[in-house]
Amino acid sequence: MTSEQPKVEGVSEAEAKVAELASKMKSINNIDIEALKRMKMMQIMEMQKKADSMPTLTPEVKWAQNPDAISLSIMITQVARPNVTINGDTLEFACSAIGASGERRNYEFELNFYDHVDRGFMVRPSQNCLQLIVRKDRESCTMWKQLTRGNKPQFLKIDTERWVDPDDVKFRTPEEMEKMRQEQLSERERIIEERYKQVMFAEDVKSKEAEHSRELTKRVYLFLFSFAMFLGFAFVFGKNVFGIVTGGKAFLADSYKSSAQLINALQTFAFLEALHTYFGLTSGKTITSITQCAGRAIICLYLSQYSRAQTSEFVFGLWMAWSLSEIIRYPYYMSAIMRMRMPKLEWLRYTAFILLYPIGCVCEMGVIEAVIGHLINPWTEILEPEPLEGSGEPPVEEGAEIPEAEPVIIEHPGGEKTNFFWFLRVHQCVLPVVVIMLMYSMLKRRSKALAAGKKVDENIAAQRAKNAERMNELQKKFVAKQLEEMKSADEKKDD
Numbered sequence: 065m066t067s068e069q070p071k072v073e074g075v076s077e078a079e080a081k082v083a084e085l086a087s088k089m090k091s092i093n094n095i096d097i098e099a100l101k102r103m104k105m106m107q108i109m110e111m112q113k114k115a116d117s118m119p120t121l122t123p124e125v126k127w128a129q130n131p132d133a134i135s136l137s138i139m140i141t142q143v144a145r146p147n148v149t150i151n152g153d154t155l156e157f158a159c160s161a162i163g164a165s166g167e168r169r170n171y172e173f174e175l176n177f178y179d180h181v182d183r184g185f186m187v188r189p190s191q192n193c194l195q196l197i198v199r200k201d202r203e204s205c206t207m208w209k210q211l212t213r214g215n216k217p218q219f220l221k222i223d224t225e226r227w228v229d230p231d232d233v234k235f236r237t238p239e240e241m242e243k244m245r246q247e248q249l250s251e252r253e254r255i256i257e258e259r260y261k262q263v264m265f266a267e268d269v270k271s272k273e274a275e276h277s278r279e280l281t282k283r284v285y286l287f288l289f290s291f292a293m294f295l296g297f298a299f300v301f302g303k304n305v306f307g308i309v310t311g312g313k314a315f316l317a318d319s320y321k322s323s324a325q326l327i328n329a330l331q332t333f334a335f336l337e338a339l340h341t342y343f344g345l346t347s348g349k350t351i352t353s354i355t356q357c358a359g360r361a362i363i364c365l366y367l368s369q370y371s372r373a374q375t376s377e378f379v380f381g382l383w384m385a386w387s388l389s390e391i392i393r394y395p396y397y398m399s400a401i402m403r404m405r406m407p408k409l410e411w412l413r414y415t416a417f418i419l420l421y422p423i424g425c426v427c428e429m430g431v432i433e434a435v436i437g438h439l440i441n442p443w444t445e446i447l448e449p450e451p452l453e454g455s456g457e458p459p460v461e462e463g464a465e466i467p468e469a470e471p472v473i474i475e476h477p478g479g480e481k482t483n484f485f486w487f488l489r490v491h492q493c494v495l496p497v498v499v500i501m502l503m504y505s506m507l508k509r510r511s512k513a514l515a516a517g518k519k520v521d522e523n524i525a526a527q528r529a530k531n532a533e534r535m536n537e538l539q540k541k542f543v544a545k546q547l548e549e550m551k552s553a554d555e556k557k558d559d
Contacts, residue, residue: 111168112144112160113267123163123171126193126223127211134181134211136196137223139164140171143194148185153177155198173219178208282345287401289336294394296330301387304380319380320367327383328368330390331360346397352505355498360386362491363428372438378430385424392416405524410517414510417503425499432492439485 126137140161149156158172180201188195200206211220246254300323307315307322315322338353340346363382367374396413399406 108144108168109263115160115168115170116267116271118169120170120172121163122173122219123161124219124221125173126221128223129208129211131207132200134177134198134200135223136175136198138171138194138196139192140194141192142168143189146187146194148187148196150181150183150185150198153180155181157196159194161194173217175211175217175220176213178210178213179206283401286340286345287398289333290394290397290401293330293333293390294398296326297387297390297394300326300330300383301391304383304387308380316377316380317375319383320374323383324364324367324374327386328364331357331364334360349505352502356502359428359495359498363431366431366435370435370438373431373434376431376434378427378434382424382427382431385420385427389416389420389424405517405520407517407521410513414506414513417506421499421503421506425496429492429495432488432495436485436488436492439488440481 124139126139128135128137138157140159140163143159143161146159147157153176155175155177156172157174158170160168160170162168163171182199182201184199186197188197210216303322304319307319311318334357335354337346338350338357341348341350341353367379373379392409392412396406396409399409
């Protein structure tokens with residue numbers, strides 16, 4: 065048996081088939097549209113995830129005005145996650161959108177308005193931009209000379225073709241704008257947006273936890289490195305101080321042997337600081353760190369190769385200048401890593417180099433001069449003979465005299481000025497220039513660091529004074545309230 069479709073009066077069989085086919089196509093299109101919506105939402109989520117992993121950009125903004133309002137045309141499209149905040153006279157804008165590159169990125173900017181504005185604003189999305197209309201203060205609506213206080217931001221341009229009609233704008237607060245947007249969403253879009261927010265929130269939490277873990281690992285590593293270097297140089301400084309106190313002037317010739325191995329090891333590890341600046345673990349210039357570390361390493365290499373220079377009195381001064389400089393520097397780094405404010409230590413860090421750098425320069429030049437003297441001055445080397453063991457000779461009878469072995473004397477004539485001699489002379493002449501450049505760089509950093517530190521101290525002092533004043537006011541109000549309650553209680557007793 066074959067099922068026949070019901071016939072409708074007044075409709076031909078061909079028209080009925082066309083209507084049936086149209087109904088099927090409509091259902092197929094509905095399914096495809098829903099699938100396309102889901103696919104598009106997934107693509108947007110993937111694009112947004114990629115945008116969150118990239119640096120935030122600043123969009124191009126064009127502005128116009130009339131006596132009542134300001135128009136900001138933000139040159140982005142397909143805006144998502146808009147966040148508009150007006151605090152006082154400051155506008156903060158952040159969103160995810162597609163800019164001129166055609167790629168979804170995160171955008172943000174901040175404007176400090178020239179005059180007072182109202183909290184009310186309106187958003188008008190268009191085909192090629194997002195128009196943000198901000199209402200000026202109702203009591204003092206005038207034409208402004210400029211949009212912002214201070215210098216004009218580079219991303220800001222004047223839009224001479226746009227004019228805001230105040231009668232065509234209904235200003236709303238941020239809360240009202242969000243409520244309107246939520247009401248315009250369908251139930252399915254609201255569910256998808258909520259799910260999207262949950263996914264992005266989980267991704268943000270995971271990203272923040274990973275960033276916090278990396279930051280903690282970095283801080284622990286830098287603290288341990290600084291603490292180890294501080295202990296090493298503190299040991300060198302203490303050993304030299306103890307040696308000069310107990311041994312007097314005779315210790316000067318032995319100061320190299322007492323600390324050479326530790327100094328060489330510390331200067332080798334100091335090259336890690338250049339890597340720290342290169343990879344962004346610490347601030348500063350990589351070339352400056354390399355220059356300072358390489359200069360010290362070359363001096364250590366000179367001393368390790370020429371034994372006569374090791375007895376120079378300049379070695380003791382060099383050890384003391386280097387170690388004292390690092391004893392001050394590394395605790396300052398540790399306090400910065402722990403985010404502790406120590407103004408006196410900061411001042412000492414950026415002031416002690418004014419004395420220690422010249423002392424270190426003079427001592428390094430003295431060490432180079434001692435190496436040059438080792439090369440050109442004649443000297444005699446006496447090698448003491450070593451006793452022979454197991455030579456196979458018959459043992460010496462008791463009472464017989466043991467022949468004494470004569471020491472070996474080697475005469476070094478010196479006086480030869482080789483290429484290395486001229487290299488040392490050039491190094492000796494260039495060294496003061498390099499030290500002056502390093503001091504100039506440190507002086508610039510000193511002025512910036514002390515000015516920033518002074519500003520921080522002033523802000524802390526102002527905040528403390530404000531808190532103290534507030535506490536005094538609260539205390540006065542509390543005392544006045546207590547007195548008023550006691551007075552009213554006494555009046556009630558009298559009645």
